[in-house]
Amino acid sequence: MQPPDLNYLEDQFYVGLTYNFILNKPETVNQQNLSYGLQLGFIKDLPLNEERNIGLGLGLGYAFNSYYSNLQVVELEEGFRYQLLSSDLGAKRNKVETHLIEVPFEIRFRNSTPSEYRFWRLYFGAKLGYVLGGRAKTVTADFKDSFYVTDIEKFRYGVMANFGYNTFNIHVYYALNNLFKDGLTLDTGQDLTFKPLRIGLIFYIL
Template sequence: MRGLLQVLFCFISLGVVGQDIVIFDVQDRKYLEDQFYLGLTYNFLMELPIDVEQRNLSYGLQGGFIKDIPLNWDRTLGLGIGLGYGINSYYTNLRAVEQLTGVEYEILDRTTSYKRNKIETHVLEMPLQMRWRNSTPEEYKFWRVYAGMKLGYVFGNRSKFVSSTEKVGFSNPDINRFQYGLAFNVGYNTFNIHVYYSLRSLFKENASLPTGIPLNLQPLQIGLIFYIL
């Protein structure tokens, strides 16, 4: 009888220990990664017509929330679906002039004196990501590779020209409201490289220079993105 009780006690003890380990592990595996983000980019415009060039510092700021959806037990693979806000400025020598018949565009040559000439957009963004990372419940410094798309709705924009004699700004109807493109983020710990290439032109199809050359300007954003749990 004593031997039977000892064996039974051993099984009960192992069961309790095993249960504690499983419960701890399940709870431990409920962590989520990188749900808030902040980014700073330098904005390029690709496919510029001849004599159109960027000037000053064209920049972008972005921030938002991403819902992390793990796809495996180790949580090294996941999906990210987010919502955020971005503000982008593009400084060029391409001036937009508001007319009664619409918006006309002219190239400012180097003899023209002015302080600023830019297009500014305010965008409601929706990142869609496939995520890989080698994180663990105890490790907060890890490698990450996030790739996917970013959808955007331009809810506000402004073409602005400032010189010593005038200051003109207006909402430009030639800016495409809906934007979308490819996004790629890679990095370790705090600092991560962010690249976004728009698959849609900044301007609508009817926007062109007086010579008839269309303004098919493709935004390219390269910078840093910071993730917060």
């Protein structure tokens, strides 16, 4: 029998799927359909004690997030207009989506051992992100409009927690800054505040 590896590392790769809530939004903006997110990446596991059940994680990953609502972005020659989607359009889909490079940082607690691959974990920390591209898309029975939105805040940051047992783990992320740049308003004059809260599952792989 092969002896256990006393220098083992845990949870190096991750894949996650989330439902994306929109918080701190204007009262007239309503979330619609299934706003979802996908994340995947690699984390370097850095144990801090001899038992290797306390550690740090520093990673690099990719994330895609969509936000379906009645907030319609209209492309103008001089920028963008933000308005409520008219019910007369009969829209099938209306969303804003982002593609990001993310850097998660985790403080890790777990009851793993060199020979036990099923264990409880609690990881929490922060996540930094950079938006590679953001798009708005509106689809109706008569037309489809899709374009890049440069008013999305490029630098994203928030706090997160991952906890669970074995394969299935809960992932929670709360953004600390708005999705859109500060100072933007709806055409009604309301401030365009828009903070994502993502809740879902995350899977770790050695």
